[in-house]
Amino acid sequence: MITKKYFNIAILFMIFFILGSITISAKVDIGGEINASLVVILDNQENLSAYPQGSLDLELYIPPFDNNQIKSAVYLYPNPSTGQLDFMFKKLYLKHKFDKLHLTLGRQPISWSFGSMLNPVDFTLGSVVMDEETGSKYQDAIEAYVPLNWNSSVSLIAAFPEGSQDIKWGLRGRTMIEGYDLTLNYVREPEIDFMGTIIPASQRIGFTAKGDLGPIGAYGALGYYFKDNDNGNLAYLIGGDYSYFFEAGNNIYFQLEYLSMKKDNLSSILGPFFAGNVTNNLNENIGLILGMVNYEIDEFSQINLMAISSLNDGSVIIIPGYRNQLSNNLSLNLSTAIYFGKEDTLFGSNVSEGAQQKPKGMIEIGLTYSF
């Protein structure tokens, strides 16, 4: 078995070997984004604290050659636990497009998003809306993608997740019928050692659909989760989106979705930030409602408001945001998060002992420069 430790090194050597043995006549370019922001937190004791935050995304743009594609993207950030500059490869892969098969080897993003804000049947579970924080979609993996026609394909993935010596498998089929984008997928998660806690092996089968119902965009997902020697359980998501155009030419975009699933599986959907509260006084089945409104003020600026609520305990997170593109390469971003809920509720700021503490609210204001 290939161990994960040597996987990236092997890919790096392969890329250097290929780069050295071919002539790339086209221009190689480098680009990315610099982010600088100030985060202000209001904690449980109503104390305010603030700290600066910065990061750099760097990507090397190598033009495709002879049906080959090389991608390399690295994320540099100050590690809060060590205080040192740290980095994470988002992409370091080699793709070769054979006639009937596209083979991708290396660190790569694997995302099975279909347009929802939460995705209970993604390859790597973790809320789509919160995934920027975890980066969990970037995996060391081998992907075999077989295109069947312009809109249909089958892909097989073997990934090497952190905390496991076993392979994580994924299989996804995608097609379009009567204007609906349909996917059917299967994932086999290996047993994972997460900071000393053993997460047992599990499997899931998922189905998603997205299309239009008149003027409304509609989508849904159905997942079946099961483990060895355990009863399976279902999860489902339904949602829709709609645009309204004002007489002044501006438009407002709405998105609303509902997710129902067993609480045991919810922590993997919401990510580690909320995992502590999931085991608290919640019913066996959890219903989450998510809403988003995005209003375009003018060509360069927009405000948005997102809210996530647990229907079981009434706790809510409200996330207002504002974005303004100041110039060709510079944008101003403002985002806040306010938590409402009693003690031990899913999104409440006060949690039981042992769970990750959450503040009452936070605000982040920052600038992003693209180059």
Next chain:
Amino acid sequence: MKKIKWFLLIGITVSILFSCLIIATTAEMTAEEIILKRDSNEYFDTAQMEAEMIIVSGGRKITKTMLILSDKRNALIEFTNPVDRGTKFLKREDDLWMFFPDAEEIIKISGHMLNQGMMGSDFSYQDVMEADKLTDLYDFEIIKEEEFEGRPCYVLEGIAREGVKVSYYRRISWVDKERFIGLKEELYTKSGRILKETKANVIEEIEGRWVPTNSVMENKLRKDTYTEFTITQIKFNLEIPEETFSLQNLR
């Protein structure tokens, strides 16, 4: 001397008759013939272009650059400016797909979003990617003839055909009488409200056809805002492989 006078008279008469014949022929063109000539000039089998889009609002300007590949029914756009680099759109008939480069995911965009401004511009996705010929979408009639910026034009009114999906119910087009290209167009709702106005600023002859290489789209519902679209390079009738307009090519 008499012979020369006689030949001169015949020559002048023939010239006058010939000119009258040309005038009569063009004057007698129907609205459908004019739009067909415009369609045959402006629409192509395949094209590959590099373009720049300058969005202006108040005193602010933002520039976006892109590569566009299109055929009669489909279009593929890839943005190349730093902020949007790698973002791609694929339009297959009435469906729009978007590729997000960071997560390398492909999402089908809901139909209602086709009317939104493309990447914040005054051009909607439908405006940029519309591949249908105008004659397939609208019934036209000539409403007048007038000069527009020194060029003689036919002014035509197009009303959307029943049962056809279009972004604008009514359009008034100023079509250049000699080059058969749209110089100006006003786009209206069914209630008669003007939504947008587009003007061709620069027209060049490329590969034997007249092409508006610089045009401006003004959103009439907003103040002090317009988008300038410039084609920096264009090639027609290239062989584009079938799989170009596919989800596999977006990845």
